Amino acid sequence: MLLISCPWCGPRDETEYHYGGQAHVPYPKNPAELTDEEWAAYVFYRDNPKGPFAERWMHGTGCRRWFNVLRDTVSYEVLAAYRLDEPRPDIAQAGGNP
Amino acid sequence: MTATPLPEHPDFLWRTPEPRSSYDVVIVGAGGHGLATAYYLARNHGITNVAVLEKGWLAGGNMARNTTIIRSNYLWDESAAIYEHALGLWERLPEELDYDFLFSQRGVLNLAHTLQDVREGVRRVNANRLNGVDAQWLEPDEVAKVCPILNVSPRTRYPVLGATFQPRAGIAKHDHVAWALARRADELGVDLIQGCEVTGFLKDGDRVVGVETSRGRILAGRVGLAAAGHSSVLAERAGVRLPVQSHPLQALVSELHEPVHPTVVMSNHVHVYVSQAHKGELVMGAGVDAYNGYGQRGSFHVIERQMAAAVELFPVFARAHVLRTWGGIVDVTPDASPIIGTTPVENLYVNCGWGTGGFKATPAAGWTFAHTIATGEPHPLNAPFALERFTTGALIDEHGAAAVAH
Numbered sequence: 312m313l314l315i316s317c318p319w320c321g322p323r324d325e326t327e328y329h330y331g332g333q334a335h336v337p338y339p340k341n342p343a344e345l346t347d348e349e350w351a352a353y354v355f356y357r358d359n360p361k362g363p364f365a366e367r368w369m370h371g372t373g374c375r376r377w378f379n380v381l382r383d384t385v386s387y388e389v390l391a392a393y394r395l396d397e398p399r400p401d402i403a404q405a406g407g408n409p
Numbered sequence: 410m411t412a413t414p415l416p417e418h419p420d421f422l423w424r425t426p427e428p429r430s431s432y433d434v435v436i437v438g439a440g441g442h443g444l445a446t447a448y449y450l451a452r453n454h455g456i457t458n459v460a461v462l463e464k465g466w467l468a469g470g471n472m473a474r475n476t477t478i479i480r481s482n483y484l485w486d487e488s489a490a491i492y493e494h495a496l497g498l499w500e501r502l503p504e505e506l507d508y509d510f511l512f513s514q515r516g517v518l519n520l521a522h523t524l525q526d527v528r529e530g531v532r533r534v535n536a537n538r539l540n541g542v543d544a545q546w547l548e549p550d551e552v553a554k555v556c557p558i559l560n561v562s563p564r565t566r567y568p569v570l571g572a573t574f575q576p577r578a579g580i581a582k583h584d585h586v587a588w589a590l591a592r593r594a595d596e597l598g599v600d601l602i603q604g605c606e607v608t609g610f611l612k613d614g615d616r617v618v619g620v621e622t623s624r625g626r627i628l629a630g631r632v633g634l635a636a637a638g639h640s641s642v643l644a645e646r647a648g649v650r651l652p653v654q655s656h657p658l659q660a661l662v663s664e665l666h667e668p669v670h671p672t673v674v675m676s677n678h679v680h681v682y683v684s685q686a687h688k689g690e691l692v693m694g695a696g697v698d699a700y701n702g703y704g705q706r707g708s709f710h711v712i713e714r715q716m717a718a719a720v721e722l723f724p725v726f727a728r729a730h731v732l733r734t735w736g737g738i739v740d741v742t743p744d745a746s747p748i749i750g751t752t753p754v755e756n757l758y759v760n761c762g763w764g765t766g767g768f769k770a771t772p773a774a775g776w777t778f779a780h781t782i783a784t785g786e787p788h789p790l791n792a793p794f795a796l797e798r799f800t801t802g803a804l805i806d807e808h809g810a811a812a813v814a815h
Contacts, residue, residue: 312708313700326710330699332654351800355652355743359641361703384655385703 315380316392320373331367333357334379335399361385365399368392422588423467423595428602431628432460434782435620436635437607437643439463440472441583441768442760443635444590445775446782447599453776454783457598460629462622464606468587471637471767474705474737476660476682476694478673479769480517480578482537482544483810487793488746489540494790495773496577502772508589510582511687515672517578518547518556520722522567522678529809530573537575545574556672558725565721567679580673580684580692583768590775610647616755617647633758633782635774638703638738640761649752652743652799653762656697659707659736663729665689670723677809679718691729693719697739697765706736739764744804745811749778749791758782759796766811 537544611619695715
């Protein structure tokens with residue numbers, strides 16, 4: 312089981328959280344101008360890296376707030392947890408997507 | 410007294426050739442789907458100058474890590490057609506391949522525990538029947554007749570309110586399936602090359618012309634990807650983005666027991682599925698871990714919940730011991746249906762996104778993928794499962810019938 316540090320509540324077991332997939336996926340700036348391909352990319356396509364991955368988690372049984380986690384998808388090591396208004400930490404590690 | 414010596418260990422069922430410098434078709438991934446594709450390329454299309462490349466060993470990935478359940482009781486027409494085609498092939502494959510892989514049509518129960526489950530189940534039974542798939546709705550007392558060890562008491566936390574039943578569904582011995590396909594493909598001239606990882610693709614403009622591997626460069630007229638959990642990693646190296654996410658899915662077996670479990674029982678709601686292998690192990694699966702992962706292991710709490718559900722449904726399992734747990738990496742699409750077809754790169758084809766249910770589809774995946782690779786066009790059965798559906802919106806939403814939460 313993963314041990315994840317909620318930025319507000321501190322370290323808690325994985326079972327307290329809800330997973331939300333890839334982080335840093337902005338809503339399209341001009342939605343009315345998007346092609347079908349661009350909509351498909353926004354709605355259905357996400358990164359799936361083997362290595363560090365920035366993803367969203369929500370502390371469901373705690374503060375119920377969303378935050379971001381940088382986690383290695385091979386070792387499952389949690390490399391960082393940070394608030395939505397903070398940038399992705401620059402952790403140098405081989406592999407994965409930027 | 411001299412004992413009769415044991416027979417010599419049989420030769421391997423296939424050759425282990427050195428990779429040649431070029432092939433008409435290269436298949437990446439020697440799991441069930443890759444092997445079935447190679448077999449049908451040779452058998453149905455006469456294309457035998459084929460290599461199946463495997464980074465590990467033959468059928469050592471998800472093919473060695475699944476719960477061996479075979480059924481075709483999917484909701485939508487497109488899914489019923491392809492899974493029922495698979496079931497029809499399963500029924501004749503042991504004879505065709507001359508290999509007994511213990512295909513046992515002992516039936517599958519999909520339990521309902523809520524009013525919504527009941528409605529969904531009855532709807533699915535009706536949809537199945539309209540598509541020629543054998544399906545029945547059973548009330549709790551009828552469920553107990555099919556599976557006497559199942560607790561259908563109304564006093565459990567999530568009582569069994571009924572079940573769908575597909576009598577022609579069942580299980581097969583997964584390793585033997587792979588070996589049977591491998592032996593026949595090999596006999597037909599296909600090179601099965603293990604320990605050969607594809608590290609990149611050779612391209613001429615927008616056309617793929619070969620692969621870079623850990624054992625050198627191999628030219629190919631056409632390349633088919635059948636790499637399950639690693640499909641997106643592989644496709645990315647060819648410049649193709651796939652709408653799949655890789656998740657760990659784990660399962661477990663108990664120690665051996667006398668035959669107690671006559672069918673296959675699945676429950677979406679309390680989330681466990683269980684059958685008994687021929688040798689006697691109880692084989693159990695649960696849902697995927699929510700997070701993306703490539704680690705081939707899953708979270709303990711998933712097993713804990715699955716065991717709690719199993720013991721409530723099957724009080725007779727309470728004292729069974731877990732012998733072994735394992736995890737596979739499944740590639741999950743947004744609509745829980747596979748992707749089989751062409752890609753934006755010419756001569757590069759993809760078979761992926763089977764998520765948690767690829768084993769049951771093995772023959773049909775091979776049949777349709779071979780057709781697509783041989784002709785460059787989709788087979789009518791896999792045409793709806795093209796990558797384009799995520800742009801057109803013609804999704805095939807099988808989250809309910811997929812039977813595993815993901």
